[in-house]
Amino acid sequence: MKDADKSKQQLINELDELRQRVADLETSGIKHEQAKEALKASEAKYQDLYDNAPDMFVSVDAKTAKIIECNQTLATALGYRKEEIIGRPIFYVYHPDCMEAVKKAFRSFVQTGEVHDAELELQRKDGSKLDVSLNATAVHDEQGQVLYSRSIWRDISESKRTEGTLQKAHDELERRVEERTAELAKANQELRGEIAERQRAEAALQESELQIRLLLDSTAEAIYGLDMVGNCTFANAACLQLLGYETTDDLIGNNMHNLIHHTRFDDSPYPMEECRIYKAFKRGKGSHVDDEVLWRADGTSFWAEYWSYPIYRDDQVVGSVVTFLDITDRRRAEEELRKAHEKLVRQEKLAMLGQLAGGVGHELRNPLGVISNAVYYLKMVLPEANETVKEYLETISSEVDRSTIIVSDLLDLSRTRSAERETIDVPELINQSLDRNSPPEEIELVTEIPSDLSPLYVDPRQIGQVLNNLIANAYQAMPEGGKLTIKVEAQEEKVNISITDTGCGISRENMEKLFEPLFTTKAFGIGLGLIVSKNLVDANEGSIEVESEEGKGSTFNVVLPVKEVLS
Amino acid sequence: MNEKLRVLIVDDDRRMAKTLKDIFNVKGYEAEVAHSGPEALEKVEGSHFDSVLTDIKMPEMNGVDLYKSIKQVQPDIPVVLMTAYSTDKLVKEGLKEGVIATLSKPLDIEALLSFFSALRKDRSIVIVDDDPNFCKTLGDILQARGFAVTQITDPYDVVGKIREDVQVLLLDMKLNDINGLDLLKEIRSQHPHLPVILVTGYRDEMGEAIEAALKISAYTCLYKPLQIEELLQFLNEIHHRGLAKALGHPISGK
Numbered sequence: 109m110k111d112a113d114k115s116k117q118q119l120i121n122e123l124d125e126l127r128q129r130v131a132d133l134e135t136s137g138i139k140h141e142q143a144k145e146a147l148k149a150s151e152a153k154y155q156d157l158y159d160n161a162p163d164m165f166v167s168v169d170a171k172t173a174k175i176i177e178c179n180q181t182l183a184t185a186l187g188y189r190k191e192e193i194i195g196r197p198i199f200y201v202y203h204p205d206c207m208e209a210v211k212k213a214f215r216s217f218v219q220t221g222e223v224h225d226a227e228l229e230l231q232r233k234d235g236s237k238l239d240v241s242l243n244a245t246a247v248h249d250e251q252g253q254v255l256y257s258r259s260i261w262r263d264i265s266e267s268k269r270t271e272g273t274l275q276k277a278h279d280e281l282e283r284r285v286e287e288r289t290a291e292l293a294k295a296n297q298e299l300r301g302e303i304a305e306r307q308r309a310e311a312a313l314q315e316s317e318l319q320i321r322l323l324l325d326s327t328a329e330a331i332y333g334l335d336m337v338g339n340c341t342f343a344n345a346a347c348l349q350l351l352g353y354e355t356t357d358d359l360i361g362n363n364m365h366n367l368i369h370h371t372r373f374d375d376s377p378y379p380m381e382e383c384r385i386y387k388a389f390k391r392g393k394g395s396h397v398d399d400e401v402l403w404r405a406d407g408t409s410f411w412a413e414y415w416s417y418p419i420y421r422d423d424q425v426v427g428s429v430v431t432f433l434d435i436t437d438r439r440r441a442e443e444e445l446r447k448a449h450e451k452l453v454r455q456e457k458l459a460m461l462g463q464l465a466g467g468v469g470h471e472l473r474n475p476l477g478v479i480s481n482a483v484y485y486l487k488m489v490l491p492e493a494n495e496t497v498k499e500y501l502e503t504i505s506s507e508v509d510r511s512t513i514i515v516s517d518l519l520d521l522s523r524t525r526s527a528e529r530e531t532i533d534v535p536e537l538i539n540q541s542l543d544r545n546s547p548p549e550e551i552e553l554v555t556e557i558p559s560d561l562s563p564l565y566v567d568p569r570q571i572g573q574v575l576n577n578l579i580a581n582a583y584q585a586m587p588e589g590g591k592l593t594i595k596v597e598a599q600e601e602k603v604n605i606s607i608t609d610t611g612c613g614i615s616r617e618n619m620e621k622l623f624e625p626l627f628t629t630k631a632f633g634i635g636l637g638l639i640v641s642k643n644l645v646d647a648n649e650g651s652i653e654v655e656s657e658e659g660k661g662s663t664f665n666v667v668l669p670v671k672e673v674l675s
Numbered sequence: 676m677n678e679k680l681r682v683l684i685v686d687d688d689r690r691m692a693k694t695l696k697d698i699f700n701v702k703g704y705e706a707e708v709a710h711s712g713p714e715a716l717e718k719v720e721g722s723h724f725d726s727v728l729t730d731i732k733m734p735e736m737n738g739v740d741l742y743k744s745i746k747q748v749q750p751d752i753p754v755v756l757m758t759a760y761s762t763d764k765l766v767k768e769g770l771k772e773g774v775i776a777t778l779s780k781p782l783d784i785e786a787l788l789s790f791f792s793a794l795r796k797d798r799s800i801v802i803v804d805d806d807p808n809f810c811k812t813l814g815d816i817l818q819a820r821g822f823a824v825t826q827i828t829d830p831y832d833v834v835g836k837i838r839e840d841v842q843v844l845l846l847d848m849k850l851n852d853i854n855g856l857d858l859l860k861e862i863r864s865q866h867p868h869l870p871v872i873l874v875t876g877y878r879d880e881m882g883e884a885i886e887a888a889l890k891i892s893a894y895t896c897l898y899k900p901l902q903i904e905e906l907l908q909f910l911n912e913i914h915h916r917g918l919a920k921a922l923g924h925p926i927s928g929k
Contacts, residue, residue: 477780481694
């Protein structure tokens with residue numbers, strides 16, 4: 109049939125058929141398109157699943173170990189673009205630190221075709237590490253040869269970190285336990301050391317206490333301690349000994365002031381409020397005193413020098429420590445020294461005075477002698493002179509006499525003549541002096557001289573002068589009249605001549621200065637009589653002393669040696 | 676002695692010498708003045724003086740050296756030293772050499788005058804011995820030496836015959852019937868200070884009595900036959916003492 113042959117119907121049929129075909133075709137095309145679209149969607153879906161899965165996917169060629177394929181998660185996790193990684197050997201993305209483990213895993217994979225939970229470290233593009241666990245399965249060819257891997261890397265850095273933290277925490281704990289243990293051990297060690305140290309210290313303390321006690325008990329200084337109310341807290345051996353107590357129990361707890369310091373040297377009471385120790389430590393001060401006495405247990409006293417110091421505990425005065433010495437001997441020595449010094453000074457003073465006095469005195473004697481002669485002459489040749497002239501001549505005469513006495517005293521003072529001693533009877537000496545100093549009318553003279561006296565052994569002129577001085581002084585002390593008593597008493601190898609007047613007496617104050625040169629209470633005279641007398645008596649190995657009551661009179665006692673009995 | 680007593684005053688202090696001279700002249704003595712040792716010595720060599728009163732401290736020659744020189748010329752001359760200084764060494768030396776006394780200035784004029792009047796007096800002595808021959812011979816000797824002598828041979832009439840101004844008494848311890856010691860005691864009661872020289876021919880027998888006598892201050896005891904020179908020496912000593920006493924200085928010559 110040719111096309112013409114074909115019937116219209118046929119054609120129509122054919123056309124319909126064609127049309128059906130086209131429609132079918134069209135339908136199938138649509139279907140294809142639809143299938144294509146569905147495939148495409150499916151592919152995109154799987155590609156998305158692949159690329160954006162939470163784990164990292166990679167395929168590695170088993171022969172070359174190169175990366176065949178990887179997902180975006182991996183690239184992103186390592187900081188690469190996919191193209192930068194694909195084609196690289198798998199080792200490229202592993203961290204060099206775990207390279208051994210990687211190789212091992214790879215070898216195992218090639219042999220067994222799988223890897224399970226291998227923990228490995230990747231290296232990011234910036235060089236940092238990424239902890240991953242690797243699971244891989246193999247894709248085989250028809251012959252069973254491993255072609256490539258299907259590898260999944262799971263980021264385990266978080267769990268790794270947690271694990272690390274945990275480990276760290278664990279380690280830390282361990283470390284701390286260790287540390288603490290070490291600390292405890294050390295503390296224990298230290299404690300043990302401390303205990304030993306303390307025991308040593310205690311022993312040392314005991315030893316030192318013993319030492320201190322020994323020191324305190326061996327020192328010559330007496331030491332005692334006081335609490336705030338002045339009670340004894342401590343006393344050393346010297347303290348007990350100096351105070352005459354048996355044991356410290358006699359002192360401790362007792363008020364020391366009331367016990368040993370209650371009375372002054374002159375027997376006047378010494379109240380505690382005035383006590384210099386007590387006053388000082390109440391103010392937080394110390395004291396140093398050397399002019400007071402302390403009292404012994406037996407009621408006797410001694411001169412003491414003491415030092416007190418406050419005892420501080422934490423800036424608070426809690427008491428006082430007192431150190432003292434018996435200075436009786438020292439005071440005696442000092443007293444002697446003072447006396448010796450005074451004597452020396454007096455002698456120096458006298459020597460100097462003597463030189464001056466000697467020079468002046470001698471030079472005055474010549475002119476006095478001439479005046480005296482001249483007056484004598486005038487009185488002699490002017491017997492008829494008027495009363496005033498006579499009176500004046502008499503005045504000159506008596507003034508010359510007075511001056512002469514002063515000059516004589518001066519010269520006696522300067523005289524260094526030693527005594528020319530001889531035996532002389534006491535009554536003779538006294539009578540000679542009385543002859544030269546006959547008592548004025550208003551003075552009654554009483555002498556009490558035993559008849560059986562041994563003769564004196566003295567320089568009669570010197571002692572005569574002493575008696576002259578004392579008798580003249582006695583008369584002068586009684587201008588209104590009175591009684592002069594000269595009493596002689598024999599003493600052992602000595603004779604005491606006492607000359608007593610009932611005159612004005614000597615004040616306590618003047619008594620001390622009595623034998624000082626140039627001391628006088630008289631309107632005239634320069635105060636040399638007594639010092640000269642003392643010097644003369646001293647030169648004759650005698651002594652001179654005075655007793656006096658102001659207003660009642662004075663007694664001078666001159667004690668002189670008698671002639672030694674020749675054996 | 677009727678003529679005036681001649682006194683030499685020696686002092687380098689011219690006023691001192693002059694005032695003394697004036698006083699003594701008025702008092703009836705013939706006083707001369709020298710102002711130095713050599714000048715005084717010249718005067719003593721040139722004429723007789725009854726006494727010399729000299730200062731101790733003078734330039735050229737001190738008073739004691741002057742006295743020593745004067746003694747060469749006129750051994751018995753009574754010399755009195757005066758001094759304003761207590762130069763003990765020279766005073767002592769002077770006394771040892773035999774000066775009568777040392778006076779300190781200002782001078783006690785009254786004492787000096789009584790000294791001079793004592794000088795002017797005759798030296799008088801009483802001899803008590805029951806042996807008239809002894810009395811006579813000794814009396815003659817002493818008279819020849821210028822003493823006024825009283826002889827007493829009657830032991831019962833001694834005290835009444837001793838005049839107040841007698842200077843010395845010579846007493847025999849062995850008188851006829853009377854004990855010399857008792858007699859001495861009797862004399863003492865009247866003349867407590869009269870120097871008495873004991874004389875005895877019986878040294879041994881009289882020992883105790885003599886001792887007792889010396890105790891009541893007999894001056895000394897001489898033994899017969901008397902050594903006249905010794906006696907004269909004692910008499911001079913007593914004379915010196917008397918003169919010193921007149922000066923108010925009873926200085927023992929010992």
